[in-house]
Amino acid sequence: MTIADEFRSRNFSIYGQWAGVLCIVLCFALGIANFFNLGHILLVIFAVLCLASSFIILFIEIPLLLRICPTSPTFDNFIRRFETNYMRAGIYGVMSLIQWLSLTITDSSLIAAAVVLLIAACMYLFAGIKGQQFQSSKTLGGQGVAQMIV
Template sequence: MTLKEEFETRNFSIYAQWLGVLSMILCFAVGLANIITLDLLIIPFAAICLASSFLILFIEVPLLMRICPTSSGFDAAVRRISTNYMRAAAYGIMALVQWLSIIRNATSLIAAAVTLTFTALCYTLAAVKGQAFVGSKTLGGAGVAQMIV
């Protein structure tokens, strides 16, 4: 299935997975940009944003779970985030943390908060509509990870 065909399925989990990749890129970029700020109250939010980008990487690209050496505890935690509801909750929590960063000062962390929120909404829509989670083949889902072993 090509990327175009994946988007034509109208499965919100595919949209959410790609929004998750966009969130990962934005979290890394704005987290890195804000961690060098002089505002000591923004630095923890920027660090959490950076950590979120790496967590999202392992959530959305299952191929990395087979390639990268990680601890069994981390693997178990990431595998628990497998259903649409769990992914929506994880993204919702990450979004809430970034929304809380604007209490002190409005920074570019808002961009990460917005994309994380949209990702959580797409996963929620997929769960409410009863759509099964479908991993994108482009990102290492749907049997690609098993081909490596």
Template sequence: MAAICLASSFLILFIEVPLLLRICPTSSKFDNIIRKITTNYMRAAAYAGMALPQWLTLLDGGSPTSLIAAAVFLTLTGICYLLAGIKGQAFVGSKTLGGAGVAQMIV
């Protein structure tokens, strides 16, 4: 399960820092999947999907590990994105992290 947690950390980087899609060599299929995660609801679902395997580690009967921290923070982030979607708050991108206007900054 730690490998899934590590993989989800890279996924979070690409979701939250869109500039990485421009500078890292990734497949077009991966880029399209990441670009679909734009709304607050999609981000909440993505974070819930990444938190679920971490919570499932508690059900296997083993002793709790530090992956609980990952599960808690992924869940809290998903809840925050869900609340933002319910309140109707639009997602605000940052030029620093690769939001609107980055193409002009790179060229």
């Protein structure tokens, strides 16, 4: 199945997964960019949380990395909790809420991360509401690709 076929499947979990990939890049870039904002020290804390979110999302959305990277069993069990649409919607919702709370300090570019995280949460929530089974993108290492490595 190609990327175009995956998008044509109308499965919101695929859309959520690709929105998650966008979140990885955006959270990483904005976390680093706002890390050097020395005017508001509390904003630096939110930037660090945004940066940490990018690494958590990286392991959630690209299951192949759990097989390649040496991680602890505790971390692996934490990441494996997010295998359903509702659990992924929940974690993205929490990460989005954290970034929305950064606006209480000052306006910053972290609002972009909050919006995209919210979009990913909504995609997974829609997939859960529609009763769609979670379907992982083959391009990102899901559905058989990880098994081929081992």
